[in-house]
Amino acid sequence: MDLSEIKEVLAKLSGCKVISDAPLKEYTSFKIGGPADLLVEPENSNALQQVMRILAEHNQSYFVLGKGSNILIGDKGFRGVVLRLTGLNNVRSEGTKIIAESGVTLAKLAGFAVNAELTGLEFASGIPGTLGGAVVMNAGAYGGEMRDVVTRVTALTPHGEMRALNAREMEFGYRQSIFQKNGWIVVEVEMELQPGDSVEIRDKMNELNSRRKNKQPLEYPSAGSTFKRPPGYFAGTLIDQMGLKGYTIGGAQVSEKHAGFIINVGGARASDVLKLIQHVQKQVKAKAGVDLEPEVHLVGEFDKQDE
């Protein structure tokens, strides 16, 4: 079955939106990326499971997208199906637990925690991704990370089977989890929090978010920290010491405000960002002897000369 036939089958599913040639730059925080052959947006976990079964049956390649805040999509886009999960956004609490679907944004989740008077998610309130993306990345900030709160995940295997994983099985590490290795889709997440005072929780979130605003170039599109923290160093400090602040290729620039961020100063192509990443890596390796590994995930097709 070819992709247009798969599109027809998916379009007949209830609770599922299907778009052809979707411009992925509209779905990423970098505002970069070519088209996806098909963008599929399930509205609930049943629809997602049915989609996965159809894709598995036809051996169709796919990529899972949350808020697109940690990815660089190639200028030629993605051949196959992009599954966008922001429609899965139910949240509920049970005592001190919050149970939420993976497409909910961390901002909405943080607001829910305030209202439920539960503390423990303050660190995540300003991270501009979905809960699913945050679990996959073991996202963290200001001394907290997802592994501190996540106790259970329901995930879909590439064959469309639901599985439950406990915290140990998720193999959390620095910006790492089992889901980056097994390709399972995070569907629902259980988090254990502590009772707190809603005013104090809200104040803490506001304080962390204003620290973020002061330090980070939030006025430009980016994918956050471009590189992982190399052991014993801070990527931003190293890049600054190389004199690379403001270094620009095409529309991509090492931020003047925070050298750990590559920003899109206008019309950047994925190829500009990739060349800039490679330039920074070479300089830091040559002058400081440190290997910088991208934190940002590269997805889809890049121009041949960039590979």
Ligand SMILES: Cc1cc2nc3c(=O)[nH]c(=O)nc-3n(C[C@H](O)[C@H](O)[C@H](O)COP(=O)(O)OP(=O)(O)OC[C@H]3O[C@@H](n4cnc5c(N)ncnc54)[C@H](O)[C@@H]3O)c2cc1C
């Ligand atoms: C301004 C800015 C500030 C940031 N600050 C921080 C920070 O302080 N700390 C931090 O850790 N990160 C930070 N980030 C990076 C990013 O927001 C996080 O990594 C976030 O958790 C990514 O979530 P997402 O939904 O956008 O994932 P995406 O970028 O859409 O996807 C990231 C990866 O996860 C996979 N994925 C997404 N959802 C699922 C799912 N449900 N199941 C399986 N796989 C999935 C994707 O396939 C991809 O490989 C920042 C980014 C920006 C732009």
